Amino acid sequence: MSDIADVSLAYEGVKRIEWADRTMPVLRQIRERFAAERPLDGLRVAACMHVTTETANLIRTLQAGGASVALAASNPLSTQDDTAAALVQEYGAEVFARSGTDREGYYRHIHQALETGPDLVLDDGCDLVNTLHIERTDLLGTVKGGCEETTTGVIRLHQMAREGALRFPMVAVNDTDTKHMFDNRYGTGQSTLDGIVRATNTLLAGKTIVIAGFGYCGRGLAERARGLGARVVVTEIDPVKALDAALQGFAVQPMAEAAPQGDVFITVTGNRDVIAGHHLAAMKNGAILANSGHFDIEIDVRALQEMAVEVHRGVRPQADEYVLDDGRRLVLLAEGRLVNLAAAEGHPAAVMDMSFADQALTCAWLASAHETLAPAVHEVPKEIDNEVARLKLASMSINIDTLTADQEDYLHSWRIGS
CATH class of the missing domain: 3.40.50.720 (NAD(P)-binding Rossmann-like Domain)
Structure with missing residues (x-):
């Protein structure tokens, strides 16, 4: 059962989510691919992220891939109540977020999202993963892996890994070039x-x-x-x-x-x-x-x-x-x-398009690769980062050069001198 401020705000939320979607062409292409391939079929995802229109389009993409999603807010002051209402009323997600809630409400919402028994987790600051490892250890056995979106969260995860506390693989989505270079800068x-x-x-x-x-x-x-x-x-x-x-x-x-x-x-x-x-x-x-x-x-x-x-x-x-x-x-x-x-609306949707494309493709990769990964902090596969950049360039009608066969051979040979 979701906990949101006002379900009657859903109509306004849908309009704003659709507006953001217009400038998120990479994520939209991935959503269409996910709808056909269903890489997350039957998986439960618990996320602790900013409840914004851009995040809503990530949630829609995960759902298109077959996942059920429970979302808690990673910052009470960033929660858009109309977006939360739209996610519940129109898009069928579970949302636990109210703008301006206090610290007690913040952690209550994280616990409510975890009650869904997630297979995968998405975090923005490591509070959800931290809560899992300290207060909800009974749920750790079902978690296959997760993604972390922020520098702060990645720092905390590395410390957990160094101390041997991390119990499942986490992927540092924050550290991809298409995230930290463009999202952050x-x-x-x-x-x-x-x-x-x-x-x-x-x-x-x-x-x-x-x-x-x-x-x-x-x-x-x-x-x-x-x-x-x-x-x-x-x-x-x-x-x-x-x-x-x-x-x-x-x-x-x-x-x-x-x-x-x-x-x-x-x-x-x-x-x-x-x-x-x-x-x-x-x-x-x-x-x-x-x-x-x-x-x-x-x-x-x-x-x-x-x-x-x-x-x-x-x-x-x-x-x-x-x-x-x-x-x-x-x-x-x-x-x-x-x-x-x-005080504003966060990053422009065109920037979050890349960050959340990284998240979506990494979730799909984790769903199939988690058994081969140790409980540690992992990098996003380079091919995912390159694919997001390629799709973004294509959406901007920008073409780039490709290597010739001779250039490929030169780069991969040590026998050719100057």
């Missing part, structure tokens, strides 16, 4: 700034934007912020990534040095307390704090609450103002959760 880069602008209506040109982390997400943000006229400062702990940022012309500093300079701060690291209390104490009046890392721990919100003498909730949608004892005001967006999903 182009998707997060655009949607994060979209969320900040929607929440604050601030002009980014001329501002100093401090970006914590220079992985693919940080690179995408830095490129787009510079394109909008901002001065960009990057903070990093990785010397190679810091050097990359410097050689691309961005200022690179420790957060302690950047804190007094920034007008807007964006965290995209996957780690906790990246912006800590002593950083908050040094910030200028009116500084804006936003997070696009997975969990709401990158900005030390508890420290901010303790420092504040007043808190003005909802000064704008998804914007809370914290007044400090010296009169300075800091603005926290989306409660420190994912600003691109809470």
Whole structure:
């Protein structure tokens, strides 16, 4: 039995799901293939993902392949209640998600999705897999494998594997080129700034934007912020990534040095307390704090609450103002959760088309290959990544060269010299 906010929103949800589907041609082609081949026939899938229109089209694709799907939200603030209603009412999925639910409701929904007894799991942050391994060990015996969508989740899975705790194979879908390069760089880069602008209506040109982390997400943000006229400062702990940022012309500093300079701060690291209390104490009046890392721990919100003498909730949608004892005001967006999903609509559907195509094809591969895989973190087969890229290029009417027989021979021979 699903747990959603309002089933009467289904009609609006269908319209938005179909709108997203128009710019997801790769996933649509895979859905048609799945309907004919039924690679997931009879399998139960439990997913903990953002309940958005793009995710809805992934769910439809898994269903076309023969799977029954139970979906819980991976972030309460990103849940689109009309999408959840459409998935239940029109597409026959089980959904356990309500926008804005509290921590208790969040984990209750994960448990409800797991009650379906899944054969395969899809996770976005590793909370579902974590719950399986800690609280629902009775269900582990039926799980054949799963996919993880985020950097944060993959980090947690590798730690589980190192400690010998992981009980079934998990595939790091996050690490495919067609996911982390395009989803993180182009998707997060655009949607994060979209969320900040929607929440604050601030002009980014001329501002100093401090970006914590220079992985693919940080690179995408830095490129787009510079394109909008901002001065960009990057903070990093990785010397190679810091050097990359410097050689691309961005200022690179420790957060302690950047804190007094920034007008807007964006965290995209996957780690906790990246912006800590002593950083908050040094910030200028009116500084804006936003997070696009997975969990709401990158900005030390508890420290901010303790420092504040007043808190003005909802000064704008998804914007809370914290007044400090010296009169300075800091603005926290989306409660420190994912600003691109809470204050905007997440990645454009055209980007999620590739990420969810990876998910769908990997699920089909897992359904047949799981018996040959150890309980560890596995890479997506390269042919799946290449197939998604090929389909995406075809949908854009872009052709590329192919190797001749002589070129193939040259690349695979060591006997031919210069």
